[in-house]
Amino acid sequence: MTTIVHLELQLDAGRLEEAATVIRETLEATRAWPGNEGLEVIVDDADPARVVVVEQWASTADHDAYAAWRLTPEGAHQLAEIVVARPVKTIYSRRIPLDS
Template sequence: MEQAVQVVARIVARSGKEDELRTLLRGLIEPTRREPGCVTYELLQNTTDPTDFTFVEEWSSGADLDAHLQSAHLRNARSRLPELTVADPDIRRYTVVG
């Protein structure tokens, strides 16, 4: 059986674009949680730096995560990121080791 995949995805808003980015990212939560293999999908905002958003995710498999990355709602959101963010999202995949 394939091991679950943990993801930490950090997205940093351009100054003054925090509210627009938050709205865009929050729009991803419900459709993503309905995707096959989505175990956990939480959006966090840094309490001391409001430009700093992080998704903490768990997927049943790498294939489920790959399907998510190709989903229409994620592709649509990513097309808007250049106007709202300072850089490409920092997306990191992990497996639990302990």
């Protein structure tokens, strides 16, 4: 079953142009990771320094493998340099059926 991950980031408002570059570079590896089915970054209309990375994964296991890799030296990234608060990650893997 598809898993959706939201990664909410509060960026340094004085570094938004640089942040866009760092996010693009970081997400290249995310997009290429096995099991990643797509991602996008959405920006809060009221606060352009608040963004949510919306990731779609083939399974929670695929995302978990990716997240574990990000904790290794090979998976290190520069997001910590552009955020001003701890990121908030929410994983959605269950759904409520809408048809009877």
